[in-house]
Amino acid sequence: MILRYVGVQHLFAVDYAASAKVAWDNIKAEYTQSSLAHQTQLQQQLHQVDIYEARPFMGGKVASYVDKDGNHIELGLHVFFGCYFNLFRLMAKCGVLENLLVKEHTHTFCNNDGDVRELDFRLFLGDTKVGAPFHGLKAFFTTPQLSAADKAANALALGTSPIVRSLFDPEGGMRDIRALDSISFKDWFTSHGGSEQSIKRMWDPIAYALGFLDCKDISARCMLTIFQFFATKTDASVLRMLNGSPAERLLKPILEYIEAKGGRVHLRQGCKEVLYEDGPDGVPRVTGLRVGPEGREQLVQADAYVAALDVPGAKRLLPQAWRRFPQFDNIWQLVGVPVITVQLRYNGWVTEAAQEKVGRVGQGRAGRELKRRGGRLDWDQEVLYEDGPDGVPRVTGLRVGPEGREQLVQADAYVAALDVPGAKRLLPQAWRRFPQFDNIWQLVKDLRVAAGLDNLLYSADVFFSCFADLALVSPMEYFKEGQGSLMQVVITPAAPYMPWTNERIAAEADRQVRQLFPSARGLTNTWHSVVKISQSLYLEAPGMDRWRPDQATPVPNFFLSGSYTKQDYIDSMEGATLSGQ
Template structure:
């Protein structure tokens, strides 16, 4: 590709519109990324959102999971802000809240409050059970799964609670329960190219580094010592015949790329590489739609003005095929707000081969349209 960033890339189309690879949200527990952005000068490009998770239900019924908790102007943090959020959210019924409390109250998260390492050790043992099976076995309800946890699972991993492991979900919950700002969201002020990857690229180039675009790696060249069995990479074949040699090699690959590039002998002899063949990539469709009014402004009489209006945050839905979405003109205004125009909705459709609500196969849309 002719642009930086891979899965978090963006580019401009012929009309000057920024097109993103996906909807990118930055939770407060992304500590390594924040350190990288601080080091490369991009940390101030993140815009802090209200500490609430918003669910948009059918017929414009908007409900919140609100972590904001103050007593006499004193901010109350973890774990109490989370307890307040889950006990007061109107997204769940009273019965679902009680079942939710039972399941999470008997989970390793409780141990993590006093023993973080021990709690994580217990959570790691839950990699072979789905979140649905684990949650319901602890007394959790399907109402909670359907109205809250499925949309969140789709936003986190693009799969639902039947497919995502309990380990994945509880790892996130453990961060939320033990660190006050782990669940607060930030979003880029503008496009990922300009406000995430560009500062990193500039940092690398100032240090004398070079980044080569449109240059695919075709083969890993290596030698294996017959006596010791030690394998040493000695180059990368780029394009047809060019070989690049370096002091160190790092590969950041998606699932199809890893399956294609990792040498077969490595897969045969080393379990960590052989297990890559068991991974299945998850398809996702991201759609950007520009409107002439403000879609998330709930007061209809105010939705047609020139002034930006609506919900400035990530949005979830249990009642749409796009389980998470946002108005980029509000959440990332430096590039996406355009005077005289309205919302720029970015919607994440997953699974696209079978819509979460409609069951529709979005991959067949061009063919259907042609018919």
Template sequence: MASSILFPANSVTGIRSKTPGFMLSGGHRSAAQVVRIPRFFYVRSSLDFLEANVSDMSVNAPKGLFPPEPEHYRGPKLKVAIIGAGLAGMSTAVELLDQGHEVDIYESRTFIGGKVGSFVDRHGNHIEMGLHVFFGCYNNLFRLMKKVGADKNLLVKDHTHTFVNKGGEIGELDFRFPIGAPLHGIRAFLSTNQLKTYDKARNAVALALSPVVRALVDPDGAMKDIRNLDSISFSDWFLSKGGTRMSIQRMWDPVAYALGFIDCDNISARCMLTIFSLFATKTEASLLRMLKGSPDVYLSGPIRKYIEDKGGRFHLRWGCRQIMYDRSADGETYVTGLAMSRSTNKKVVKADAYVAACDVPGIKRLLPSPWRESQFFDNIYELVGVPVVTVQLRYNGWVTELQDLERSRQLRQAIGLDNLLYTPDADFSCFADLALSSPEDYYIEGQGSLLQCVLTPGDPYMPLPNDEIIKRVSKQVLTLFPSSQGLEVIWSSVVKIGQSLYLEGPGKDPFRPDQKTPVKNFFLAGSYTKQDYIDSMEGATLSGRQASAYICDAGEDLVHLNSSDAQDLKACKFNTIYQFGDSISDTGNAIIEFPILPYGRFPYGISVKEATGRPSDGWLMIDYIAQSAGLPLLEPYENPNSNFTQGVDFSVAGVTAVSVDTLIKWDIPPFVTNNSLMVQVDWFNKYLPTFCTNVADCQEKIKSSLFMIGTIGFNDYNLAFGQNKTLEEIKNIMVPGVVQTIIDSVKKIISFGATQVVVTGTFQMGCTPGLLTMFSTNTSAAYDAHGCLKDYNDFFMYHNSHLQVALEGLRKEYPNIHIIYGDIYNALQSILDNFSKLGFKSLTQACCGIGGKYNYSRDRAQGCGQAGVPVCSNPAEYVFWDVAHFTHQANKYLSEWLIKNMLPQLQCA
């Protein structure tokens, strides 16, 4: 079967089938001896009743199988990337989305569901990866299905387990009994006609000596005992307790093949006894259900809709080529991204947490080989998958109708055995007639049975051509159902899976990995991973719940790991940093020139409890960059008391890139200060004699210095905006001049001996409270999805594009100089795209200000720092502090993004 039994499970609706059930007693019954009885006495047709019984499964049950509902997550919102859209991956996604996280699921195939998936061929036939049957003990899967609205898609079958023997003889384990567990199970095993009396007696003795008995009073203790039996096969355990080989061959081998695709000689006692303990202690555990149609429509479909409705995203046909990783300073491995590809398209996916929700062969292909140095990951390679072949056979009649030969030939009404069927007498240990058991997609008017047969083990069939497989399987069907002689196979399909469920052999359980790995931001999910159930649909669902819980527990650490990325500028060993620019990097020059400015008094500096002259509530990007380099904060050039031994800040708020003369030439009235970019470069030239004694000495010291130029240019353009010049005019006239001025300043700095120069572009000024207020419009098309002015942001992108082209020419002119573009535009875009995850609540409003939609007024008396102007209660939730300057928190994130982007280009040792 597939998936959870890899029998992919099926659900719960209590809709009565067209086919009556069967009640057997005594020894094997032939087709002529099968007695029909009314089904209504046994079928739970009330969904409410069934749900009540399913929920009762968790009462006095092993805690590992029935975990409590998770507590509400209160940490930072995380971005999570999941590899694999199977049941484990989707279960993980649902849990994470319910906790408020952002989730993307990547699947290399064209359909979702993994081993529980299905697709429609070009003729309209639904093709499944395996036979999916839902046991009543699938508590976690039922919980998931109820959450997404898929529980109504399950059809409850008669509470019997039916064995079809050679010649059409039927054996049963009949659990239908007015009294529940454990008496219903005792009666079923004592009255079964699948075993002879002696075998039944020995079977009873073996089960009486098993941990199943302890499970009645101490389920967790029993589960511990069962885990301790993992090292021996079920056959060895069963025979040692008095069970017979005949019981294994006629009853337990078919069950073992259905559960794990291997026989009792090769399956762990833990695997079988886990199921037995639930069957014995929970009345509904052995009650089977199947989907009313294909898994893609009735299982994966509702889960996908739920995920997408919650904001989750599926990316089909995107496969993971490589897990990218690095090591922190303390030697810890962490994932930095996923290299993904779709056809010829490639991209790198970044997230706070990464989940590999794969099967065994998938995770082996994915893991970086150096990770095998860790015993945790190396253990996974001890696990191997079991090959399985699933065959579908469509007949022109009803194969499993054993009583009425004439009715089996008519096609007006579906008739036959509507349940999961086991057999000890064929290479397919379990099968079902999907036209009866899952009629919505598999019953076709004018056609007959659709047998779905699971060939286990599949090894002998893997190399065979499909025609030969169909021939062999149809011959075995005839052996089981002689009454089907003369019926023809009118359509067929074969699905081969080289490695399906992992081989749950003796001693393999210790090699199953936990969902939490030694790599801090990398997690696993999948039915093969460590959980108290077996490799199955239920195990996959449970693994997803456990993976989500681990991720939520690590929330704070994951955000910190992602932001710091475990690297800083100390590796570059800079002795000094020099900053040139405008207010975005002014650490105090402007208030020396213009003491009237509010930057030197509260609320400026409120987040660091000191007004420092910086236009923010705290530190600026250059402050964080200096800290990352292990240097003190830069002091302003115009402060005569500054210490310049390890760097200088030449930036001044309000300055332009071009000179006053150039602005006048462009018919733009200049600002009150003339400390333009080239003036700042001249300041550096005047400063040099205080730093070094001669040209050679200066050049040697400057080699170990970092030069930061920008941001610069916004004030040039803003002055033009105030003169009502069009964006096209500004593009054509001003952008070339502003960019050339920046390039000239870089050349001048290089002439002083600079070897490491970072030139920062401009950011999305169309998102600032100032520009949004100045150019407010009722035209919705003027704004992007973040509420920013599109045309103005496009303009600043235009400036950046020209600057980058010019810098590329400069690199060719100075091939031995590291000239780096500081991409603040994309740094801010990262905040815009992830603002809620990063803890921001406002993108475009000023924290400090008053008036209008953006907390900003063009009346200077209502500007930040003026009397009576309010300040937000939590600046860390705002991107902008005032008219156009970032908050302490935003500067922190922007600097971390820039550092991460700069490091590879700086080529530090």
């Protein structure tokens, strides 16, 4: 038996008897995981797979490619939550799970002028790690990203949510969450006592990262689904990122696994048409797929077909006559969300000063022991001094502590144990009249060693909701000796900027990077790329979940997969994987 998959970037088919052909459609946008999940499972059942891909590279939304100058270009910023259990199993099966780099268990918010604050899930009793739900309570009650009043309002809203039921009844909690699809997260959150400032400073950046929508436009079901996992699974909120480009570190190994099992890949072979016949009972049955470049099309036939498409791909490829079936017609109620991904290369490290402020020092065993013995770790913000009668300055104190709660610290002597960017940031500019201090400005950070924030980053102050320094988080292809940071930023909402030229978008992204990070203001942006996707994730607005189709369809030998189809995860890599199983 042959099973065909019509995919966003692809369409493929599997012969249950053993000689199968799989065609991948050229419709742009679907996560590859849905189709790859099908393939690996079918191959385990001794079915052969042939893949037909329209583009010269594989991957859907997770794709990346190499430009003519050797730069790896990504179509989006891909983050692997710790609750992507099905995707992790697929990766382990294909031998690529080791390519994920586990980041610090924090969610980092970057505000203007280097003000970095964390939602820190790290909780220890002595040397014992404390997990869900207590680590989450600690994170939300202690985050400096919100005021005390906002944290109290936040606790009230989440404390009266279905998440609480999920702690002892996960299935019941999930049913309650599904029932909230008709209301926006903002309306639900504020009706339960949550504050507007919490939305603005914390939840909007997270919502943009999850679904490319803000809290007033995204379904409460979407947000609470993820929060349920955070509350019930200790490592669900731990972020992971590939150690390099998706093409090299995810897709290539999976395709090698498929080929090692007898599968074959045919690039530049897109699906143009689904051919079918109506039976005597009026039920259609697919008879083949017309694939390949114009003028050189070929007929690909199978016993069963699976369309691994995104929303615009499904609308383009599904026969219009099939809209008489509600399951297919409902797809036309779904729309995609635009997104813009920008890469910016610098000649230094953009977030290195911010790294010091976050204070990785003190999070490990040594730091906890120092605190246990009464020691303190503070972030020095300003050196206070007075010039004597002879013009020689003398330090009178240090202003330290978080903004709004600074204190004066005085001592007989002071030692600045800083690196180069830290010294430049902290030393009074007036002291540059002394050559010993002024010479420090001639020093630069060693570009052979990456420095900065090694994690996914959020911001409420700029037009990119989430971003990361790929040279740090995914160094295998993105760290280049002597070249510094490669910032990848995701612009959402992207609709207002889609008409802009790529040059204008890159220039504005560069300006806003400098707005966030003072350590970037003396750097040069040496290269950039801009990728616009007019319809990416499907719009997870209130009330849209009911339009998501099941994988089985009224056409008995035609099935759907893709992250937009019916499953409990949001439109994500994990959702795509689930849909393909």
